Amino acid sequence: MAQEKSQLKIGIVLYYVNMILGNFIPIFYTPIMLSLLGQSEYGLYKLASSVTSYLSLISMGLGSAITRYLIKSREEEGKEAEERMFGLFDVIFNGIAVATLIVGTLLTMGLPLWYAKSLTAVELSRMQLLVFMMVINMALNFSQSPYLSVVNAHEKFVFLQYINIIQTCGVPCLNLVALFMGMGSVGMTIAAMGASILTRIAYQIYVRHKMQMKPRMKNLPTNKMKEILGFSFWIFVANVVGQLYNATDTVMIGMVPALATTGVAVYNVGGMFNGMMFGLTTGISNLLAPKTNRLVFLGASDKELTDLAIQVGRIQGYIMALIVSGFVAFGRPFIMFLAGNNYMEAYWIAILMMIPNMIPLVQSVCLNVIVAQNKHRFRSLVYLGIAIVNVVGTWFLMQHMGIVGAAFMTGVALILGQGFAMNWYYHKKSNLNMVRFWKQIACVYRIPVLMCTVTLLISKFIDFYKIQVLLIGIMLYVVVYCILNWRFTMNNYEKNLILLF
Numbered sequence: 001m002a003q004e005k006s007q008l009k010i011g012i013v014l015y016y017v018n019m020i021l022g023n024f025i026p027i028f029y030t031p032i033m034l035s036l037l038g039q040s041e042y043g044l045y046k047l048a049s050s051v052t053s054y055l056s057l058i059s060m061g062l063g064s065a066i067t068r069y070l071i072k073s074r075e076e077e078g079k080e081a082e083e084r085m086f087g088l089f090d091v092i093f094n095g096i097a098v099a100t101l102i103v104g105t106l107l108t109m110g111l112p113l114w115y116a117k118s119l120t121a122v123e124l125s126r127m128q129l130l131v132f133m134m135v136i137n138m139a140l141n142f143s144q145s146p147y148l149s150v151v152n153a154h155e156k157f158v159f160l161q162y163i164n165i166i167q168t169c170g171v172p173c174l175n176l177v178a179l180f181m182g183m184g185s186v187g188m189t190i191a192a193m194g195a196s197i198l199t200r201i202a203y204q205i206y207v208r209h210k211m212q213m214k215p216r217m218k219n220l221p222t223n224k225m226k227e228i229l230g231f232s233f234w235i236f237v238a239n240v241v242g243q244l245y246n247a248t249d250t251v252m253i254g255m256v257p258a259l260a261t262t263g264v265a266v267y268n269v270g271g272m273f274n275g276m277m278f279g280l281t282t283g284i285s286n287l288l289a290p291k292t293n294r295l296v297f298l299g300a301s302d303k304e305l306t307d308l309a310i311q312v313g314r315i316q317g318y319i320m321a322l323i324v325s326g327f328v329a330f331g332r333p334f335i336m337f338l339a340g341n342n343y344m345e346a347y348w349i350a351i352l353m354m355i356p357n358m359i360p361l362v363q364s365v366c367l368n369v370i371v372a373q374n375k376h377r378f379r380s381l382v383y384l385g386i387a388i389v390n391v392v393g394t395w396f397l398m399q400h401m402g403i404v405g406a407a408f409m410t411g412v413a414l415i416l417g418q419g420f421a422m423n424w425y426y427h428k429k430s431n432l433n434m435v436r437f438w439k440q441i442a443c444v445y446r447i448p449v450l451m452c453t454v455t456l457l458i459s460k461f462i463d464f465y466k467i468q469v470l471l472i473g474i475m476l477y478v479v480v481y482c483i484l485n486w487r488f489t490m491n492n493y494e495k496n497l498i499l500l501f
Contacts, residue, residue, distance in 0.1 A: 010157065010158050014157070014158065014161030014162065014164075014165065015157075015161050015164075017161075017165060018161055018164045018165045018168050021165065021168050021169060022168045022276075023276050025168065025169070025172055026172075026272070026276075026338075027338065029172045029175075029176070030272075030338055030339065031337075031338060031339065031340075032176065032179075033172075033175065033176070033179060034339055034340070036176075036179040036180070037179060037184060037185060037188075039262055039265045039342060040123075040262060040265070041126075041184060041185050042185075042265045042268075043262055043263070043264035043265035043268070044119075044123055044126060044127055044130070044185065044264075045130060045185040045188065045189075046250060046264050046265065046268040047127065047250060047264045048127050048130035048131045048134060048185075049130075049134060050250035050264075051107070051111070051127075051131055052104070052107075052131050052134040052135060052138060054107075055100050055103060055104055055107070055135065055138055056138065056239065057236070057239055058096055058099050058100050058103060058142075059093075059096050059142060059145075059236075059239075062089070062092060062093070062096070062228070062232045062235075065228050065231050065232045065235065066089050066145065066146055066149035066153075067149045067152050067153045068231070068371070068372070069085055069089075069224070069228060070082055070085055070086065070089075070149060070150060070153040071153050073085040073221075074153075080216070081221070082213075083213060083214060083215065083216040084216045084218075084219060084220055084221050085221055085224070086146060086150060086213065086214075086215040086216070087215035087216045087217045087218075087220055088220045088221055088222065088224070088225075089145075089146040089149070089215075090146045090215040091215075091217070091220070093142050093143055093145050093146055094143055096142045097139040097140070097142040097143040098139070100135060100138055100139040100142055101135060101136070101139050104131070104132065104135025104136075104138070104139070105132070105135070107131065107135070108128050108131045108132045108135065109128075111124065111127060111128055111131065112124060115127065126185070126186075129186060130185055130186065130189055133186070133189045133190065133193060134189060134192075136193060137189070137192055137193045137196050140193070140196040140197060140200060141196055143200065144196070144199065144200040144203060146215065147200070147203040147204055147207050148160075148203055150207050150211070150213055151203065151206065151207065151211075154211065154213075156206075156211070159206055159210075163199060163202055163203070167195055167199065170195060171191060171192065171195050174191035174194065174195070175187070175188045175191050177191075178190065178191050235371070235380070250264055250267060250268065250271075252391075252394060252395060252398065252406070253267055253398065253403060253406060262342075263402070263403050265343075266342070266343050266345050266346050266349070266403060267346070267349055267403045267406065267407070269335070269338075269339050269343045269346040269349075270345075270346035270347070270348070270349025270350040270353065270407065271349065271350070271353060272350075273327060273331075273346075273350040273353075273354065274350060274353040274354050274357060276323065277320060277323050277324065277354055277357065277361070278357070278361065295308070295372075296369065296372035296373055302431040302432065302433070303433070305369050305432060306432050306433045306436065306437060308365055309363060309365040309366050309369070309432060309437055310436070310437055310440045310441070311493065312364070312365045313362045313363055313364075313365065313437065313440075313441050314440060314441060314444055314491075314494065315494065315497075316361060316362050316364070317362050317441050317444035317445065318444055318485060318489075318490075318494075320358050320361060320362060321358075321444060321445050321447075321448035322448065322478065322481055323354070324354050324355060324358060324448070325448035325449065325451060325452035325481075326452075326474065326477055326478070326481075327350060327351070327354065328351060328452050328456070329451075329452045329455035329456055329459070329477065330455070330464060330470060330473060330474055330477070331347045331350065331351070332344065332347050333464040333465045333470050334470065334474075335347055336465065337467055337470065345402075345403065345404065348404050348407070349403060349404065349407045352404070352407035352408050352410070352411045353407055353410065353411060355411065356410075356411040356412075356414035356415050356418070356419075357414060357418075359414070359415065359418045359419045359423075360414070360418040360422070362441055363423075363426070363434075363437065366422075366426045366430070366432055366434075366437075367379075369426075369430060369432065370425075370426070370430050373430060375429060375430055378425050378429065379422060379425065382417055382421045382422065382425075383417050385417075386413045386416055386417035386421075387413065387417075389413060390409055390410055390412075390413035393409040393412070393413070394406045394409040394410065397409050423438075443489060444485075444489060446489070447481065447484045447485055447488065447489060448481065451477065451480065451481060451484070455473070455477065
């Protein structure tokens with residue numbers, strides 16, 4: 001137990017080291033990358049990435065089932081049963097990797113059907129090459145999934161985060177080498193493939209030799225497949241919805257000749273800030289997912305699960321509120337220095353994405369609870385309906401409001417689905433006390449709202465478009481934010497948690 005707590009504690013520290021690196025490196029990396037790659041090719045690269053991401057649906061949601069069933073097998077039947085389950089998933093995901101290569105090849109060949117009108121012949125040819133290489137990379141990642149899940153299921157967070165930190169630092173360096181060599185977006189894709197291969201080798205060595213775990217291929221628990229598929233189906237539906245939310249905007253923007261690659265480029269710069277917020281806030285809930293599964297399996301009370309959601313939600317709330325309020329206050333000059341005047345519309349894209357996403361991110365433990373309880377069917381159905389509305393609404397608004405219309409519609413859909421519908425379900429069907437949850441969370445947002453308002457007023461008199469003034473302003477904002485929250489908002493648990501680290 002002490003070792004598990006140490007792994008979790010060090011893992012959280014390393015996670016946030018990784019996240020700090022992952023958010024600071026782009027500040028220096030992105031301007032260089034954009035200048036070497038160019039707006040049009042960057043947009044093409046992100047468009048290829050968005051199109052390829054649809055192939056993640058081939059896994060049918062089984063990726064989310066691996067950790068759950070590995071833990072379940074170990075808790076109920078022991079290590080040998082877990083290794084047989086490991087073997088079953090290893091066979092399944094190698095099959096998924098092969099299917100990805102086949103479907104991805106067909107997708108690559110079919111790209112002219114959708115993009116012949118909005119892309120030039122040279123751009124279309126380059127996009128086909130990028131998509132095919134990204135397909136290979138995705139197949140490699142699928143084949144690696146069971147090994148990563150074994151590490152996660154055994155809460156070996158230290159190794160997990162060391163690998164993530166190496167990737168966070170290594171991939172941008174490899175990208176820059178490729179860009180300086182004149183390899184462009186193709187070189188960046190090759191760098192990602194190389195990182196995937198090395199990561200797969202590292203996980204296999206660690207699991208087989210350090211953890212002494214191997215996939216047993218005899219007596220595979222195929223009798224569990226019906227249960228696993230039943231569990232995974234609704235995860236799959238949720239993944240479909242996730243794709244409609246996260247990738248469809250980019251795919252549709254790329255199909256409009258007036259927007260095409262430049263629109264995709266600006267939209268994805270805005271989305272980059274939303275991705276930073278995701279990364280910084282989901283770490284703790286991801287690390288606690290195995291613990292949440294165990295609590296549910298061991299019959300934890302509704303109060304215990306609500307308390308866990310509040311503890312984690314408040315910590316995530318502090319981080320999100322700092323990021324979002326700080327971005328609203330300083331985002332425009334920051335984007336100008338990061339990407340240039342051609343990307344200023346990304347400010348509104350980021351805000352329209354970030355603010356609605358604060359709802360699901362702050363209650364991510366609630367999602368872990370309903371997945372562990374196998375009660376995620378309603379969530380998937382609600383999200384599917386809202387996502388369809390989002391796609392139709394996005395296409396309509398995009399014709400009149402451009403890329404801002406796409407972001408606005410996505411934000412509205414998130415508030416309806418993630419906000420109203422899911423909070424009702426968490427409260428009524430999973431018996432989590434969401435009234436108490438939001439009362440505890442709401443007080444976290446008072447100070448950042450006040451600070452953001454004051455900073456926007458001050459910006460009328462201070463020129464934050466001077467880099468030195470901007471950096472000083474951001475640093476002062478962070479310091480004052482931390483002091484005020486320590487003095488007026490944080491409870492004893494949160495203060496002790498910080499002091500422990």
